[in-house]
Amino acid sequence: MTATITRPRRTSREWSLFQDWCSAADVVPMPATAETIAEFFREVPATGSTRNRQLQAIRRAHREAGLHLPLPTPEPRTPWRTGPGWLDLGTTLRRAPLSGWPSGLAARRDMFLVVLAGECGLSREGARSVAAGDVVQDACGSWSIGRHPIPRTPDAGSCPSCAVARWMKVLEIWDSRGRYSVREHVAGYRPDGEHECLEPAVHEGISAHTLLPGIDKYGWLADWEPMTARSISAVLAYRQDAAQWPRDPAPFEAVDVPERTDFQRTSMQDLTEMLDDLDDMVSAALRASEAVMKEVAASAK
Template sequence: MERPLQVLPGYRYEWALFTDWCAAAESVPLPASPETVAAFLDDNPAGDEALRRRVAAINRAHRDVGESEPGTVTAIRLRLDRARSHRVARRRIAAASIVPALPTIGWPAGLFGRRDALVLVLYALGLGPREIASLDRRDIEACGDGLRIRGRHQLDTTELDEVESGVSARTWTLWQQVLDVADRSASTRVLEELLRTGHVSVTYVGAAAGRGPVVVPIDRWGAVPFPLTAMTAPSIADVIAAHLNGTAPRHPTRPERVRRGGNARAAPPGAGHYEAPTLDDGYYDAGTAARRDAAVAMTDVDDILDDIDIRTEQMMRRTMDLLETFQTS
């Protein structure tokens, strides 16, 4: 049974203004969508304090009947906080000067470049490290040259030009390719092929997950966790700070490894002489299988450790009982 709405006396004017506007606009006031609240604010301009009171009244009405608060999404909070909006505008200017210079091809430099470019783009849209870490791939959509971020953010860059926003749908598309490959293969060799050639030659079994973390950690050899796990907020903050401070590491582009029965391609200028060991054809396939088996086996580790803790506790209790028996006898 729904709880009846009792509007607080201090919010009655703001709530009445919103419901009247919804009736004229043929919109539902409760529950209202973030898009409805944004359109209401556009059609009823006012000072910062008045706008904040209107959004607070809408949020309170929704909270009182157990509905999610539409005015808490990132897009609306940015509009209500002028100082924060100015900070985000400065972020966009910084991102626009950094992102285009990051590599998108080469191994493993292009892998780090694609990820870090998306991190900076999301930061330039107003998301903090914790919000970036919690994003799911289903929240992001490429629309034309811009991006839409749904969920609790409701950000839309399709109306900003690329120079102004520092954002391009291509940034997400390039990183999405990496996530798609990493979802279906635990082999760094497949990622390496993607970053060197722009495509992969292997035939996949099944489809990519389509969901999961957006930003993932990368070790110095170019390996990502399998299955994919989210990068931590402190690590994301470190990546952002390093690029903004000009201290981001320069990841080298390594020459391609020599394969059995073929010749190595010419190394890039300045790379020096490189000779990779000759490996059996099944070497990488065996490594991929082993990595998958390890990922499955590790899911049982927590249960094993819990069982050890329980057994240890039982042994301690038995020992204490024996000591008490000896002391009383």
């Protein structure tokens, strides 16, 4: 004897939409399979609240009909955006301003995040969980994150591997030499068109417990607290917004600077010797002053 499927007592707008989609896709709405529901969710975009109402309507219809509803396994959503108005991976990387402080610092971190989301396809939580040990450079200079190989493009500006290498270098400098050295490195950065991803990795053993720290407006890493899921979405939306970054940055042109003889063009060794000479002159002046004071004191007796 064949079981009879009872129609749901109430027909909601969400259930009607699901029925219409099933009719167009030539699948039955009841009993729905997990694959059918997952395909419906992929083909019919909706906000989180609307998606919940749709699922509740499908579940209620099956419950009223006395049917079991197999739910699809949720897939982590990537915060990476595609379509009109959003920059693709290479363009996002190429248009990032990597010089200046603290804008260049934030851009380097953000471009690492761009690679995690746009190339690796990681969700927000997946990006937050990447550790230094997950980022590897092999003997040939090729990079990978987890088991995902990171490509190297002909153009260094849009190269995902270079974006990874740049941020790893910043974290290593911060860990070994501190914020001032990072500021000096970033603020004076001048791209030369060479692939930085081919330089040997230096980030192994760094103590950073997150690779996506929050950065305040002064360039401090906010006590190494990781970016929130909301800030990850906001940063990616900002970096991918074609209206924010309508054109590639102007190419850097080297300017010949005449040689200078003052301390701004000296080496650290030269500067140390100059300071030693200054200390010697100050010491000699103090000794001469003490001698004069003694003579004055002696003549006053």
